[in-house]
Amino acid sequence: MNVDETDLPGLGRRKDFMTASGRRIGVVEYREGQTELIVSTWDDPDTCLASVPLTADEAAALGNLLGGQRLAMQLSEAHREVPGIVTRQFSISAESPFQNQPMGKACIRTRSGVSIVAIMREGEVLPSPAPDVVLHPGDLLIAVGTQEGLDTAASILRNG
Amino acid sequence: MDPLALTLIELGAVVFCLGLLARLAGRIGMSPIPLYLVGGLFFGAGGLVKLEGMHEFAHLSGEIGVILLLLMLGLEYTAAELVTGLRRSWQAGVLDLLLNFVPGAGLALMLGWGVVGAMVMGGVTYISSSGIAAKVITDLGRIGNRETPVVLSILVFEDLAMAVYLPVLTATLAGVSIVLGLQTVGISLAVVSLVLVVALRHGHHVSKAVHSENSEVFLLNLLGAALLVAGLAAAMQVSAAVGAFMLGIAISGATAHSATRVLEPLRDLFAAIFFVVFGLNTDPRSIPPVLGWALLLAIVTAATKVVTGVWAAKRAGIGIPGRFRAGAALIARGEFSIVIAGLAVASGVVPPELAALATAYVLIMAIAGPLAARFVEPIVRLFRRPVRRPAYRTSGPA
Incomplete structure (x- = not known):
């Protein structure tokens, strides 16, 4: 580019x-x-x-949206061979119960089988985030899993 | 009446009227400069109301206005921007100088105002109003346009040309011989280069000397330094304005940005008074006889600026509408044309008709410039075949 x-x-x-x-x-x-x-x-x-x-926040948010899209597209491309596996993005809203909490607290993998493969933050990618990474409002989580697992993960992130 | 009371009343009334004029200008989206000039014509010599009490103060304020205008012009671009601008766009700059200096100078010679008059009128028609151009570009949302850097770099070149032109003009107005005049050109070129080198290498020292976190201290430092440098420059016969301009270039980086912010209100006030004083000293009855010439000059020099812009934008690989937008953005003349005419009138060696012609010319150009910039696009579109919008394939799996 x-x-x-x-x-x-x-x-x-x-x-x-x-x-x-x-x-x-x-x-x-x-x-x-x-x-x-x-x-x-x-x-x-x-x-x-x-x-x-x-504003600085808006620019960062836009960067996340665009960057997240790209990452999600690349991941979908990579998983195309594996049937049943889907990539989805979740954004951490200001109301999320897990904002400013370490990601491990949500126990997403244990409860839904979904893997968080990356976090987009202020236009940058945190690949393979460890469970102790603290989630900020505005973060975009890139998740890979089954359709049902992703629905569960979405509800966990929204409602706790 | 007590002279102090009279002065205060007159000054208050004038500044208040300027406020009304500036508001009117803002309402209809034009530069306030022509309205200030008209306001000045309305008062003063040959006008409807004679203002005697404020003459001395207004005169000094006008001088300070010129110093602040030039100081802020110097602050506008960093030394690095000036140098890269000069390197990258000198061809366009030279074309701009030739095309726009010649019509003014030629008309002055034709009217029998001599070499000095030609020097002055050439300067008046050469220099675009960077203030009006910047405002037009911002107001029309063209900052992100591709032709905008082309316009800005031409303005940068004019900026540098002023630094050489003003001392030469001052020397010419003082009536020095050709040898001495050439010497002044040499000296001013050397001084400009020296200031640029100092600003590039040691700009932070100059900035440090005037900078302060306290805005009050900062303002006093800046104003004091500007007036001191301007005064010293005037004492050395280089023109006070140039001294202030050089100081502006030497101040760089963050200090320059905050200096612009701090000085803006002061500049607005004193520059407004300067325009009024210029109007005051011009007899409105002297304008109608030169109006025809002013119109002719306006048409010719609007065309020459458009040619400059079109040429420069074409070289930068910009499409036809963008070329004309670049040309039209350069048309406006304003504050610096009046500064040049003001220096000439103050020296008393040019005929009073020159002030009238410059006033009428700037009145036309300050109004016509922004209008041209606004309407050039639909006009260019009229003459071009409409382009059919191509249908794009949306991305995604085929």
Whole structure:
């Protein structure tokens, strides 16, 4: 992936790339620290159809969503040969009983047979998280298991 | 009436009116500069109301306004940005200089204002308003656009060109001989290079000297340093404005950002007074005779800025609509054209019609620039064949 970085004198930096569908997408990072998500129009990749100001938390959340999607797609690809195995993502909401608790407390593998293979946090991947990893609100758990097991795991994470 | 009371009443009334004008400008989404100028024309010499009491204060405030305008111009770009900008876009910068200096200078020569008048009018038509351009780009949501760095780097080049032009202009206005004038060019080039080197290598020392966590201390340090440097520069016949500008370049990094924040309200106040004072000293009756010339100059120099932008954006590999957006963003002239005309008028060696022409010209360009930037896109679209939206295959397993 080739990301272009361009200086904007007096303002900050722009980092963007062209998508396969012919749109330019990226971020503008201002000197003062704000971030803006930019998307070009479909007929003129030089313009911006939208520029959305994002807070640090929002940018991290968006990064998790996109990064998690990619990881989940790769995992599904890897498990395609094994029938009955599915990859799913769970996000830890601010209401989750396990937020700010070590993951082992939820006993997900014991109770549902599901494996948490990675955690996406602030745009970064924690692979094979140990049971003592503390879950934060906004974390995205990448889980692998059977359809029923994943339903159980979802209910455990939501309701305890 | 007590002279102090008179001064306060006049000053209060003027500043209050400026507030109303700025609000009106914000409401209709235009730059307040033309309204300030009109406000100044309305009062003062040949206008409806004569203001005698505040003359001295307004004059000094106007000078401080120029110093703050230039100081903040220097703060806007870091030395590193200036150097990379110069390296990357000097061709576009030179084209910009040639295309936009010549019409103003040519008209001045045609009107018989001599070489000095040509120097001044060339500067007036050359320099884009980086303030208006930046506001237009932000307001129209074009910061993430591909042509925006092209526009910004042309503004950066103009910024540097001002650092050389202003001392030369000051020397010319002071009526020095050609040899001395060339010497000034040499000296100012050397000073600009020196300041850039100092800012690149030792900018943090300069920043450290004025920086303070306490915003009150910081403001006083900054203002004191700016006025001192400006005064020293003026004493050495280099123009106070250039001194402040150089100080702005030398201050870098985080200090420069917080300096911008601290100085902004002061700049707004004193710059507004500067525009009013310029208007005050211009007789509104002198404007109608030069209006035709101003319009002609406006049309020609709007076209030359568009050509500059189109050329530079094309070189950067930008599509046709983007090229015209880049050109239109550069059209606006404003604060620095008035600064140049103001320096010339204060020296008294240019005819008063020059002030009238510059005023009328900036009035037109400060209003037309943002409008052009806004409407260039639909206009370009009118002349292009509509593109059919291609149907994309959605991703996923085939």
